[in-house]
Each structure stands twice: as C-alpha cells, then as structure tokens.
Amino acid sequence: MVDSKKQWKAWLYLAPAIVLLLVFTVWPIINTLRMAFLDNYNGMRAVAGEKFNIGIENFKKVVEFKDFFVCLKNTALLCVITVPVSTLLALLISSALNSIKFLQKFLQTIFFLPYVTNSIAIGMVFAAMFNMVRTVRIIQTAGIVNNVIMFFGGQPVNWINAGSTYWANMVVMIIYIVWNALPFKILILLGGMQSINKQYYDAAKVDGSSRSRILWKITVPLLSPMIAYVVITGFIGGFKEYTSIVGIFGENMGPASAAGRLNTMVGYIYDALPNNDYGRASAAALILFGIILIVTLINLQVSKKRVHY
Amino acid sequence: MAQKTMKEQKMQTVTARSRIGSTVVKAFTYLFLIVMAVIVLFPFYWMIISSLKTLAEYKWAKPSFWPQTVMWSNYAEAFTTANLGRLFTNTVIVGVISTLLSLVITVLTAFAFARLEFKGKNVLFAGLLATMMIPGELFTITNYATVNSFHWLNTYTVLIVPFLVSVFYIYLLRQNFLQIPNELYLAAKVDGTSDLKYLWTVMIPLSLPTLISITILKMMGAWNSYIWPRLVANDDAHRMITNGLRNAFKDTTGDVNFPVQMAAVALVSFPLFLVYIFLRKYIMxxxxRSGIKG
Known part of the structure; x- marks a missing residue:
C-alpha cells in the first residue's frame, strides 16, 4: 500500500520531464526514422493525406545531390584540421600555464574568455578583421589582418570577399574555429595536469630529464584520458559546425561570389526544412548521426590502445 | 682537498647553468603565453576600438589603435538600427521564463532519480543518458513539424517549451543530490517532513552551486541560441538577440559601416563579459563537466 503510493509519487515528480521528453525527444527519434524511410516524404503533402512508400529513396537523393558532398567535404576538412591543431595548441598553452605561478590565474581567465562569447557576434568581428574592399587595383579599406600583412611588406589577400579562393575562406574559418575551440580544451587539459601527482615531476627532475621529454613522456601519457575526451568532443562538435560559418559569411554560407560553398552537414539539413523536405532532411540527419557515431567509435578504439588509465 | 673544491666548483657551474637555463625557459614560457593571450584578446580589443571610431577613421590605410574622436553615437545608432531594445526584451523574457521552469523540472526529476524508489528507475535513467548521444539536429526536424502543427510558430512558447528538459542538467544535479547523505532524508522522514519541504530546505541549499551553474549556462544558452529561434520565431515581435543581430547586419563583408556594426556586436557581447567577470567560477x-556550449 505504502509502496505503491510512493511509486505513484515518484512518477508525479517525473511527469513534467517525461511528458516533454516524449513529445520533443522520443517522438522525434521515432519520427525521424519513419520519415527517412518513406520515399520523398514531404511535410505539406503528408498533411494533405498523401501516402508514401517505404524505401531508401531519401538516402539515395541525399547522396546523389552534389551539394551534399560539398557539405560533407567542408565539414570533414574543418574537423580533420581544427581538432588536431586546437588540441596541440591547447596542450602547449596549458602545460605552459601549469609551469608558472605568477599571473597563472589571470592568464587562465583570459584564455577562457572566448568560450563565453556569442559565436555569431564574434564571427562578425573576424569578418571585419579579414575584410577588404578594392576597386580594380586600389584598396579602399582593408581589415586589420591585411594591414598587418602589408606593414610587413606582403601582398594583401582577398580572404572572404567576392572572388576569394576556397582555401582563403578555409584559412579564416580554421583560425576562427581554433580560436573558439581553445578555451574548453585548455580548461579540461589544465584541470587534468593540475591533478597529476607532483612526485612524477620530482623524479624526472632528479633524473635530469629535459622539459620536452617530461611533456611527452609524463604529462601526455598521464593526461591521455583528458586528451581523448577533448578530441572526441572536438570531433562531435566539429561535425556539427554551422553557426561559426554563419557568423563570418552570413547565411550565404560563402563569399558573395560563391554562395553555399562553405555549407556544412548541419546547414544542409536546415536548408531542407523550409521546403518541407522532411524526408531528405531526416535521411541527412541520420547520415550525420552515423558519421558521428563511427568517428566516435574509432576515436574510442584508438584511445583504448593509447590511453593509460 | 683540491679535488673536492674542483668538484664543488663544477657543481656550482652546473647549478648556475641550469639556473640560467630555467630562467630562459621561464622567459620563453611567459613570452609564449603573453603572445597567445594577445591573440586571444585581440578580436575583443578590435571590436571595442572599431566601435568607437568614425567611419572615415576606420578606413584609414594605417589603422589607428586608439580612436581619435570617440564616437559614442555609434552605439546609439547601433541600438536603433538593430532594434536592440526589442531584441533584449525578447531574449530576457525567454531566458528568464525558460530558466525558471527548467530549474523546477530539473530539481523534481533529479530528486526522483536520486531519492525515490520506483520500478524501472535504472532503465529509465540509462535511457535518458542514451539520448544525450544523439545530435540535436535529428530532433530539430520533427520538432519543427510538431510546433508547426501546434500553431506555435512566432510565439514565445516555441522558444521556451521544447528545450525545458535537459538530460545533462538532470544528470549533473542527480550526482549532486546523491552526495547528500541518505541519513538526512531518513531522519527528515522520521520527523514527518514532507518530501517537498525536505527538498526545499535541505537539498536545494546544499546543491546551490550546481543550480547556479545551471542557471548561468541556461541564460547564456538563450542569449547565444541562433538556429532554433531563426527557424521558428523570425518575426519582429519575437526575434531573439543573436538572430536579430545577424538579421540587422546581413552583410559582413564589403563596404559596410563597420563601426556601427561593431558597436552592435559589442552591445551583444558586454552582458556576457559581465557575467563572466562576476560568475566565472560557476561557468568553469x-x-x-559538460563540454556543451550553452
């Protein structure tokens, strides 16, 4: 009697969360699977009462659509470049931070600052910094980056304006994404370093080991669970890259002369929504989920061999 | 005797050399950190000084690193151009309501999972955690269709309700609740204290730091959210700050009035800086523990 009353009470506490989760989490999982496997499923036509055949037409359409591979390539390239670069840089910065006392807290505060910013807003700042306006040959205004290049005697680069090259765009995106990714990685890695037993370092000092040897032979192995963590979360976040590109290029997802050139997987999914192309969007979302799952599993497999717990 | 002094001398030179060595390393460490810190801070600095320049000064071939004439009027212009007043109001309404409701739901759910006994508790909790692996984009498609069929598009409801439950926050708070000794709960039961009263007078005060962290992250999430608000509430009356900013300044490149644009960006960024300065500890x-932005 008492027991069943208690059960009833527990479910009462859970009720609001469960109702919301059923509508906005569980149903979407089922429905996404359903829509993805209904050929050419369209939201509007479904409301009108049309029936759809079961099949893999949506997946075929996604893969055959040429823009899909543009999106996949951009996303994968950004991931493969920015994750190692930001992880390595974060490792260097946090080991440097860990070796100092004076100003440590202050510098740590500075390095975490990009995390609390708005990636659209600061993307606009980066756009201003890389911007350049020129009429034929005369430069009317250049952003600070080109000013610096010219100050050192270099040629200004068309980074993001109309007529810019794909790789110039990518360099800007990589810089921005790395800048954005550093704080979280530094926070995790520095936290990990501070919990490493000081005795290891004392022993290394007695042996007269060099600093780089200490970093690669003691810090990195003992830190490997944290490194694996930031790499995995980095890849997951990287495959969902979208707003940082909107921040710099706007919803064009590319320079004015080549709209959509920098579109990503997430952008591809959202582009299908206003057209009610739910079937195609669902198939693309499932493909994205599959890719993230595979990359995560590979990462876990690699770290199983390399991580020293 | 002579040998000993030679050895001592050698020792001294070795320590002196290593001392010089470590000073050099120290110097390089600081140099590296300071250069990196300058790179990290530079966009913020550039945003602020650009926002205070006149358009003519902004276009100088040799840029000034401090504005010659400080143009506070850029901020006024940015405020009206982007209709920032409306955007701020909308974002605060959505942020405050969704944070409050989310806190209530999170506390109740975490309490049930941490303290109450019911059938299928562990299975249900594992199921909840499993949903955290699925990318949010997968939910968005159906949720867009769902809110559309509820006729929720362009309302505050659509910005608040779908994201009230965060499995991660439930997990975080449950872990915190579990650390509170069960004896306290049993003692309270013996005294005849009701669950809700126990929750309110014992558990919530004891897990206040976690609740503060959740509040800040949730508010920052509302401030920075872009994709969902852009998709479901892109009208003048309900537009949120990030989307509104992007919408008011569509062109990021070319011959744009950058000082005003940077002033708008700065106005959107300052509240975040203030939160960071005063509540850094809770954010970090x-x-x-999350790895989730916002």
Missing amino acids: KGVS
Whole structure:
C-alpha cells in the first residue's frame, strides 16, 4: 500500500520531464526514422493525406545531390584540421600555464574568455578583421589582418570577399574555429595536469630529464584520458559546425561570389526544412548521426590502445 | 682537498647553468603565453576600438589603435538600427521564463532519480543518458513539424517549451543530490517532513552551486541560441538577440559601416563579459563537466 503510493509519487515528480521528453525527444527519434524511410516524404503533402512508400529513396537523393558532398567535404576538412591543431595548441598553452605561478590565474581567465562569447557576434568581428574592399587595383579599406600583412611588406589577400579562393575562406574559418575551440580544451587539459601527482615531476627532475621529454613522456601519457575526451568532443562538435560559418559569411554560407560553398552537414539539413523536405532532411540527419557515431567509435578504439588509465 | 673544491666548483657551474637555463625557459614560457593571450584578446580589443571610431577613421590605410574622436553615437545608432531594445526584451523574457521552469523540472526529476524508489528507475535513467548521444539536429526536424502543427510558430512558447528538459542538467544535479547523505532524508522522514519541504530546505541549499551553474549556462544558452529561434520565431515581435543581430547586419563583408556594426556586436557581447567577470567560477565548473556550449 505504502509502496505503491510512493511509486505513484515518484512518477508525479517525473511527469513534467517525461511528458516533454516524449513529445520533443522520443517522438522525434521515432519520427525521424519513419520519415527517412518513406520515399520523398514531404511535410505539406503528408498533411494533405498523401501516402508514401517505404524505401531508401531519401538516402539515395541525399547522396546523389552534389551539394551534399560539398557539405560533407567542408565539414570533414574543418574537423580533420581544427581538432588536431586546437588540441596541440591547447596542450602547449596549458602545460605552459601549469609551469608558472605568477599571473597563472589571470592568464587562465583570459584564455577562457572566448568560450563565453556569442559565436555569431564574434564571427562578425573576424569578418571585419579579414575584410577588404578594392576597386580594380586600389584598396579602399582593408581589415586589420591585411594591414598587418602589408606593414610587413606582403601582398594583401582577398580572404572572404567576392572572388576569394576556397582555401582563403578555409584559412579564416580554421583560425576562427581554433580560436573558439581553445578555451574548453585548455580548461579540461589544465584541470587534468593540475591533478597529476607532483612526485612524477620530482623524479624526472632528479633524473635530469629535459622539459620536452617530461611533456611527452609524463604529462601526455598521464593526461591521455583528458586528451581523448577533448578530441572526441572536438570531433562531435566539429561535425556539427554551422553557426561559426554563419557568423563570418552570413547565411550565404560563402563569399558573395560563391554562395553555399562553405555549407556544412548541419546547414544542409536546415536548408531542407523550409521546403518541407522532411524526408531528405531526416535521411541527412541520420547520415550525420552515423558519421558521428563511427568517428566516435574509432576515436574510442584508438584511445583504448593509447590511453593509460 | 683540491679535488673536492674542483668538484664543488663544477657543481656550482652546473647549478648556475641550469639556473640560467630555467630562467630562459621561464622567459620563453611567459613570452609564449603573453603572445597567445594577445591573440586571444585581440578580436575583443578590435571590436571595442572599431566601435568607437568614425567611419572615415576606420578606413584609414594605417589603422589607428586608439580612436581619435570617440564616437559614442555609434552605439546609439547601433541600438536603433538593430532594434536592440526589442531584441533584449525578447531574449530576457525567454531566458528568464525558460530558466525558471527548467530549474523546477530539473530539481523534481533529479530528486526522483536520486531519492525515490520506483520500478524501472535504472532503465529509465540509462535511457535518458542514451539520448544525450544523439545530435540535436535529428530532433530539430520533427520538432519543427510538431510546433508547426501546434500553431506555435512566432510565439514565445516555441522558444521556451521544447528545450525545458535537459538530460545533462538532470544528470549533473542527480550526482549532486546523491552526495547528500541518505541519513538526512531518513531522519527528515522520521520527523514527518514532507518530501517537498525536505527538498526545499535541505537539498536545494546544499546543491546551490550546481543550480547556479545551471542557471548561468541556461541564460547564456538563450542569449547565444541562433538556429532554433531563426527557424521558428523570425518575426519582429519575437526575434531573439543573436538572430536579430545577424538579421540587422546581413552583410559582413564589403563596404559596410563597420563601426556601427561593431558597436552592435559589442552591445551583444558586454552582458556576457559581465557575467563572466562576476560568475566565472560557476561557468568553469559547469562547463568542465559538460563540454556543451550553452
């Protein structure tokens, strides 16, 4: 009697969360699977009462659509470049931070600052910094980056304006994404370093080991669970890259002369929504989920061999 | 005797050399950190000084690193151009309501999972955690269709309700609740204290730091959210700050009035800086356990 009353009470506490989760989490999982496997499923036509055949037409359409591979390539390239670069840089910065006392807290505060910013807003700042306006040959205004290049005697680069090259765009995106990714990685890695037993370092000092040897032979192995963590979360976040590109290029997802050139997987999914192309969007979302799952599993497999717990 | 002094001398030179060595390393460490810190801070600095320049000064071939004439009027212009007043109001309404409701739901759910006994508790909790692996984009498609069929498009409801439950926050708070000794709960039961009263007078005060972290992250999430608001509430009356900013300044490149644009960006960024300066500890604590932005 008492027991069943208690059960009833527990479910009462859970009720609001469960109702919301059923509508906005569980149903979407089922429905996404359903829509993805209904050929050419369209939201509007479904409301009108049309029936759809079961099949893999949506997946075929996604893969055959040429823009899909543009999106996949951009996303994968950004991931493969920015994750190692930001992880390595974060490792260097946090080991440097860990070796100092004076100003440590202050510098740590500075390095975490990009995390609390708005990636659209600061993307606009980066756009201003890389911007350049020129009429034929005369430069009317250049952003600070080109000013610096010219100050050192270099040629200004068309980074993001109309007529810019794909790789110039990518360099800007990589810089921005790395800048954005550093704080979280530094926070995790520095936290990990501070919990490493000081005795290891004392022993290394007695042996007269060099600093780089200490970093690669003691810090990195003992830190490997944290490194694996930031790499995995980095890849997951990287495959969902979208707003940082909107921040710099706007919803064009590319320079004015080549709209959509920098579109990503997430952008591809959202582009299908206003057209009610739910079937195609669902198939693309499932493909994205599959890719993230595979990359995560590979990462876990690699770290199983390399991580020293 | 002579040998000993030679050895001592040698020792001294070795330590002296290593001392010089470590000073050099120290100097390089600081140099590296300071250069990196300058790179990290530079966009913020550039945003602020650009926002205070006149358009003519902004276009100088040799840029000035401090504005010659300080143009506070850029901020006024940015405020009206982007209709920032409306955007701020909308964002605060959505942020405050969704944070409050989310806190209530999170506390109740975490309490049930941490303290109450019911059938299928562990299975249900594992199921909840499993949903955290699925990318949010997968939910968005159906949720867009769902809110559309509820006729929720362009309302505050659509910005608040779908994201009230965060499995991660439930997990975080449940872990915190579990650390509170069960004896306290049993003692309270013996005294005849009701669950809700126990929750309110014992558990909530004891897990206040976690609740503060959740509040800040949730508010920052509302401030920075872009994709969902852009998709479902892109009208003048309900537009949120990030989307509104992007919408008011569509062109990021070319011959744009950058000082005003940077002033708008700065106005959107300042509240975040203030939160960071005063509540840094809670943000870092919450983030180091999540890896989720906002």
